[in-house]
Amino acid sequence: MTNQNPPVSKPMGLLAAAADLLLGAACPGCATPGLGICDGCQERLLAQQPRLLPRPDFPVVSHGPYRPPVSTLINAYKEREAWWLAKTLGAQLAAASAELITAGGLVILVPIPCDPQKIRARGIDPMWRVGRSAQRILSHQAKLPEVRCVRLLRQTRQVAEQSALSRDQRWHNQAGALAVRPYPVPAAAQVIIIDDISTTGATLSEAARALTAARIPLLGGAVIADARIRAAQALGSERGR
Numbered sequence: 704m705t706n707q708n709p710p711v712s713k714p715m716g717l718l719a720a721a722a723d724l725l726l727g728a729a730c731p732g733c734a735t736p737g738l739g740i741c742d743g744c745q746e747r748l749l750a751q752q753p754r755l756l757p758r759p760d761f762p763v764v765s766h767g768p769y770r771p772p773v774s775t776l777i778n779a780y781k782e783r784e785a786w787w788l789a790k791t792l793g794a795q796l797a798a799a800s801a802e803l804i805t806a807g808g809l810v811i812l813v814p815i816p817c818d819p820q821k822i823r824a825r826g827i828d829p830m831w832r833v834g835r836s837a838q839r840i841l842s843h844q845a846k847l848p849e850v851r852c853v854r855l856l857r858q859t860r861q862v863a864e865q866s867a868l869s870r871d872q873r874w875h876n877q878a879g880a881l882a883v884r885p886y887p888v889p890a891a892a893q894v895i896i897i898d899d900i901s902t903t904g905a906t907l908s909e910a911a912r913a914l915t916a917a918r919i920p921l922l923g924g925a926v927i928a929d930a931r932i933r934a935a936q937a938l939g940s941e942r943g944r
C-alpha cells in the first residue's frame with residue numbers, strides 16, 4: 704500500500720545503496736536491518752497530518768512532531784550524511800508547505816541558511832537540497848504552475864548551534880543573524896520560509912524579520928518537524944508577553 708504514495712520512496716541507485724551501506728544497511732528511521740526506509744516507518748510517515756502551530760505573528764505548518772521516525776531520519780540526513788533522504792524529507796516539507804499555499808501563481812520556498820563553513824566542508828547545503836526536493840514535488844504532484852527554491856537569506860554572522868543553547872540564548876543567538884540577498888521577489892509571490900525543525904521558533908522569527916525588513920511579503924513558514932508541538936499553545940502565550 705505504501706508503494707502507492709510516491710513522495711515517500713525507497714532510495715534508488717548506487718549512491719543511495721552506498722549511503723545505506725555506510726549506515727549499516729539499516730532503516731534510518733528505526734534501525735531495522737534492511738535497505739532503505741522500512742515499511743513500518745513509511746506507514747508512520749504517511750499517517751502524519753500537517754498542523755498549524757499557533758503563533759501570534761505568522762502561520763507555521765509542521766508536518767508532524769519531532770519524534771521517531773522523523774527525528775531519526777533528520778538525524779541520519781544531517782549528521783550521518785544520508786543525503787538520499789532529501790527526497791523523503793522534501794515530501795514532508797512539500798506537504799506542510801501545501802497547507803499554506805492558497806492559490807496559483809509564483810511560490811518561493813526560502814530555506815533557512817546553513818553555516819557556510821559547514822556547507823563548504825560537506826560540499827552540500829542540506830536544507831537547500833530538501834527545499835529543491837520539495838519544490839519538485841510541489842511542481843509536479845501538486846501541479847503548481849511555478850515554484851522556486853531560492854537562497855534568499857544569508858547569515859550576517861556566525862551563529863552557535865541552536866540545539867546547544869537555552870531558550871533565551873536561542874533568541875539572542877538568532878537576533879539580527881540573517882539578511883536578504885538581492886533578488887526580485889514579485890509582490891504577489893507566496894513566500895514560505897522552510898526549515899527542518901522548529902523548537903522555540905527563534906530562527907523562523909529571525910527569518911521573518913529579515914524578509915519584512917526587505918519589504919518582502921511573507922506567507923508563512925513550513926517545517927518538517929516541531930520539537931515543541933505539544934507545548935505549542937504555551938509557545939504562543941510566551942511569545943505574546
Ligand SMILES: [Zn+2]
Nearest residue numbers: 730733741744
Ligand atoms: Zn524503519
